[in-house]
Amino acid sequence: MSQIMSAELTKRLEDFVIKEAKLADEGEYQAWEDLWADDGVYWVPLKEGDDPTQQVSHLYDNRTRLATRIRQLKTGYRYSQMPISGMRRVISNYEFFAEADGRYRVEANFFLPEYSIQSIHDFRLWSGRYIYTLSPRDDGFQIHIKKVLLVNGSEPIPSLAFLI
Amino acid sequence: MPAKIDYHHLIQEDKIHGSLYTDEAIYEDELEKLFYSSWVYIGHESEIKKRGDYVTRDIGRSSVIMVRNKDESVKVMVNRCQHRGNMLCNESQGNKRNFTCPYHGWVFGLNGDLLDVSYPGGFDKPLEELNLEVLVTDSYRGFVFACFKKPTISFDDYLGHGKALIDRACNMSPNGKIDLKGGWIRQHFDANWKMLPENDTDGYHVNYVHQSFVMAIDSQYGDFVGAEDSIKGVIKNWGNGHTEIDFAPGYKKMLDWLGSTPEKVKSYVDSMTKTYGKEKADQMLYDGPPHACIFPNLFLAEMNIVIFQPTGVNSAVQWSTPMFLEGAPELDFKLLRQSEGALGPAAFLLADDATIAERAQKALSAGTPWCDLSRGLNRETEDSDGVKTSHMTDETSNRGFWHHYRALMMGELS
Numbered sequence: 001m002s003q004i005m006s007a008e009l010t011k012r013l014e015d016f017v018i019k020e021a022k023l024a025d026e027g028e029y030q031a032w033e034d035l036w037a038d039d040g041v042y043w044v045p046l047k048e049g050d051d052p053t054q055q056v057s058h059l060y061d062n063r064t065r066l067a068t069r070i071r072q073l074k075t076g077y078r079y080s081q082m083p084i085s086g087m088r089r090v091i092s093n094y095e096f097f098a099e100a101d102g103r104y105r106v107e108a109n110f111f112l113p114e115y116s117i118q119s120i121h122d123f124r125l126w127s128g129r130y131i132y133t134l135s136p137r138d139d140g141f142q143i144h145i146k147k148v149l150l151v152n153g154s155e156p157i158p159s160l161a162f163l164i
Numbered sequence: 165m166p167a168k169i170d171y172h173h174l175i176q177e178d179k180i181h182g183s184l185y186t187d188e189a190i191y192e193d194e195l196e197k198l199f200y201s202s203w204v205y206i207g208h209e210s211e212i213k214k215r216g217d218y219v220t221r222d223i224g225r226s227s228v229i230m231v232r233n234k235d236e237s238v239k240v241m242v243n244r245c246q247h248r249g250n251m252l253c254n255e256s257q258g259n260k261r262n263f264t265c266p267y268h269g270w271v272f273g274l275n276g277d278l279l280d281v282s283y284p285g286g287f288d289k290p291l292e293e294l295n296l297e298v299l300v301t302d303s304y305r306g307f308v309f310a311c312f313k314k315p316t317i318s319f320d321d322y323l324g325h326g327k328a329l330i331d332r333a334c335n336m337s338p339n340g341k342i343d344l345k346g347g348w349i350r351q352h353f354d355a356n357w358k359m360l361p362e363n364d365t366d367g368y369h370v371n372y373v374h375q376s377f378v379m380a381i382d383s384q385y386g387d388f389v390g391a392e393d394s395i396k397g398v399i400k401n402w403g404n405g406h407t408e409i410d411f412a413p414g415y416k417k418m419l420d421w422l423g424s425t426p427e428k429v430k431s432y433v434d435s436m437t438k439t440y441g442k443e444k445a446d447q448m449l450y451d452g453p454p455h456a457c458i459f460p461n462l463f464l465a466e467m468n469i470v471i472f473q474p475t476g477v478n479s480a481v482q483w484s485t486p487m488f489l490e491g492a493p494e495l496d497f498k499l500l501r502q503s504e505g506a507l508g509p510a511a512f513l514l515a516d517d518a519t520i521a522e523r524a525q526k527a528l529s530a531g532t533p534w535c536d537l538s539r540g541l542n543r544e545t546e547d548s549d550g551v552k553t554s555h556m557t558d559e560t561s562n563r564g565f566w567h568h569y570r571a572l573m574m575g576e577l578s
Contacts, residue, residue, distance in 0.1 A: 044510065046347055055347040056486055056500055059510040065501070072380035072512060079373065080515035119522030120354045154256075156350040156481040159518050160510035 005104075010096045013106050016141045017132065021091055021110075024163035027084040032163060033070045037135065037142040042066050044148045044164060058153060058160055073161075079118060080161035086115035087162065091130065099133065103144065106132040112164065124158060127151050169193060175570040177563075178541060182533030185356040185525060191477035197573055198460050199224040200312045203322040205462035205471060206230050206240050206299075209306040210343045211257070216274060219257045222473055223312075228299065229253055229263070230308060233274045240310040241276040242297040252296075263296075272296050305334045306341070307462070317577060325402035325551065329456045333464045336453045337489035338435035344469055346486040346500060349508035353482065355521035357474035360482055361457040361565060363517055364465065365407040367399050367556035368539065373520050377512045384411075384420045388556065397556035399540070401564030403549075405459025405572075409556060412451035421452030421466060422495075423502070432492045439491075453487070457561075459568055468503050478525060484508055537563055 023032040036042075044058040052060045061069060072078050089112040097105040112126040133145040148164050150157070169190060174181040184190055198204075204223055207230045211219050218231035220243055227243035229252070243252050245265040252263045252272065262279060263272045269282040276296035281287050299310035302319035307330055309319065323330075334340055353360065363369065371378070371389040378389055388397050388411065396414035401407055411421065418426055419433075426433045426449070436445040456464045463470035471483040484507035486499040506513045527533070540558025547553070554560040571577050 046349065050347070052500070053497055054345075054500075056349055056484075056503055056508075058349060058508055059504055060501065065505070068380055068512070072376045075376040075379045077376035077379065078516065079376075080519040118519045120526060122354070154350075156352040156475075157509050158352045158354070159515045160508075161515040 005096050005098060010094070013096055013104055013134065013141065014094055016134065017091060017094075017106055017108065017130070019140075020143070020146075021089050025087040025089055027073075027081075027163075029070045029073050029163075033067065035141075035143050036063060036066060037137075037144045038063055040066060040143055041145045042069075043145065044150065044153065044160070046153045048149055058150075058157075078161065080159045081118065083117055085117060085162050087112060089113075101135070103133055103135045104141075106130075106134060114162065116159070118159070122158070126164065128153070169573070171570045171573045175566050176537075178538035179534050179536050180566055182528035182535060185358060186477060186529045188477050191356075191474070193573065195224040195474070197575075198569075199474070200226070201316075202460075202572060203302075203309045203311050203315060203317070203319065204460065205458065206301075206308045206310050208342070208344045208469065209238060209303065209308060210341070210345065212238065214259065216259045216261055217257075218253070218260060220253055220255070221471075222475075223310075224474065226312070227251060227253075228310070231260075231274050238301065238303065238308055239275055240299040240301045240308065242299070242312075244297070245270055245272075246278065246294040246296060247281075305330050322404065323458075324404040324406065325549075326404065326406045326456075326458045329402070329406065329408065329454045329458065329464055332451075332454045333487065335440075335448060336467075336487075338432070338439045338491035339489075340439075341490040342469075343488040343490050344485050346488060346496075346503070348483045348485045349503075351482045351484070351507075351509045351514060351518065352475075353480045353518050353521055354478060355480060355518070355525040356477060357461075357472050357480035358565075358569075359521040359524065360472045360480060361407075361460070361463065362562050363521060364463050364470070365399070365409050365455070365457050365561040365565075366559075367395075367397060367409045367561075368559070369520070373516050374513055376516070381512065384415070384423055387414050387416060387420075392555070392557065395556050399554050399556050399558050399560045400456075401552040401560050402456070403551060403564070403568075405565050405568030406457065407459075407561035407564045408454055408456035409561070411455060411556075414556070415450060415452065418446065418450045419452075420450075422498070424498070429495065431494055432489075435491055457565070459565065465507065467499050468507055470507065482507075482514070484514075537566065 040063045042061040089110050091108045091110045093109040095107045099105050108130050110130050114124045116122045128150040131147040134141040207219055212232040215232050215234050218229050220229050228240050229243045230240045245252050247270050250265055250267040252265055271280040273279050276298045278291040278294045301310045397411045453466045454464045455466050461472040467487050468484050469487050473481040486503040488496055537559050540554040540560050544552050544554035544560045552560050
């Protein structure tokens with residue numbers, strides 16, 4: 001729980017989340033992919049409580065598919081992110097939890113303004129909760145799970161080709 | 165009274181006019197003639213397995229409830245209380261013994277009958293005068309279709325060769341039954357709804373719109389993007405606006421469509437063989453499921469089911485869910501991941517289709533935007549049943565869509 005983790009550790013975890021968000025915002029695809037552990041799962045369910053073995057998600061990428069996603073974005077022909085959306089996400093209301101096996105869970109709310117410039121030049125607002133499972137790696141941390149709970153994931157949503 | 169729209173001018177043999185995608189008056193005309201007066205797809209019976217199970221769907225601007233009744237029959241009714249017009253049911257799915265209006269407490273049975281009016285002392289009309297509006301409903305192999313008005317075309321005539329397409333989808337199950345229990349992804353498009361069925365049976369765009377997919381992923385679709393004479397898939401116009409890309413002639417081996425092999429999904433192959441016999445099962449496992457649109461709003465999307473929902477002249481929603489197979493639950497996980505990979509806002513394919521459709525919507529909004537529709541007129545063939553077939557990249561499918569659309573909009577079918 002937060003209270004038994006040092007301020008220094010929670011600051012380092014928060015810094016890592018901020019770095020990950022910045023790489024996603026700026027389309028630094030390779031640097032973003034390098035943050036992931038070999039068992040990484042990048043997951044956007046439709047709603048809280050969904051079981052990915054029974055129910056469809058917006059995306060449920062294992063490490064292989066995540067690499068494919070990045071490879072596709074880097075081809076230069078991924079029209080839904082050409083050019084890349086203007087994004088500057090804000091993350092707040094952090095909670096930090098110590099998990100088994102030396103892992104950490106970080107939960108936070110996010111607010112993501114996206115200027116979608118691929119077709120209709122639409123200013124879109126995304127919001128929800130990030131739930132990360134992280135573990136220490138030599139240079140900081142690595143991501144085992146990033147679960148993104150959208151506030152409107154069960155409703156019709158536009159293109160989610162960017163890294164959320 | 166607005167001038168009657170001349171669809172024969174807007175939709176010709178070899179071209180269509182862009183206002184068909186952008187004109188508000190045409191959109192209103194479509195809602196009236198295609199969605200409120202003709203057969204439309206509502207949902208699948210596997211979504212409402214138990215008595216009282218229901219889902220709500222939007223057909224044009226009208227919300228409807230599809231519900232399993234106490235006698236197991238399926239009713240589709242307008243989601244609106246007959247008292248003061250309130251929406252009866254705000255949830256997208258659930259189970260109810262009856263529907264109680266939240267405004268004044270009127271109670272309707274699962275069959276739409278008005279059962280009870282609160283404080284009856286001040287109300288002396290016969291209850292049966294205010295039953296819910298029930299749609300004309302019919303179904304084929306669990307696919308439920310409905311019509312708001314008395315249909316001018318029988319269900320059998322409407323579905324036509326669509327029955328065989330639905331058969332091919334359902335028969336991918338060793339039990340002959342599909343199960344839509346995986347949940348629905350809904351993707352918003354800032355484009356006219358007709359771009360969805362058109363694009364979904366357009367075999368011409370794959371090498372362009374999906375170039376990034378082909379470059380990033382080794383999939384079965386890689387066999388359909390080579391030189392023109394190397395593409396063996398075919399395009400079909402089945403009549404009644406139903407269209408298909410038939411990939412089967414292009415598959416190189418059994419289960420290509422699943423991205424798998426008989427060794428990897430042995431139990432499924434065994435179940436299929438047991439049901440259909442080896443020769444027939446082998447052929448079905450080679451050919452795979454259909455990739456076909458049933459006019460106007462259903463898409464049998466290989467191992468997915470898709471619904472097109474118009475939400476305005478410039479917007480639409482595409483619903484998608486994996487097509488689980490009864491008798492082969494071992495495929496569920498793979499089908500979930502394949503569905504996410506192909507369909508939905510984050511998918512490797514549909515996200516790019518949406519962007520291209522939205523650019524077309526913008527480009528077609530002004531001037532005199534005629535769109536060419538002639539591709540394949542020089543080489544398509546027609547069989548004795550009127551079914552037209554051509555090279556996979558030809559516009560035989562879209563001509564089939566548009567010429568049926570024209571006939572319905574002009575009231576030429578009866």
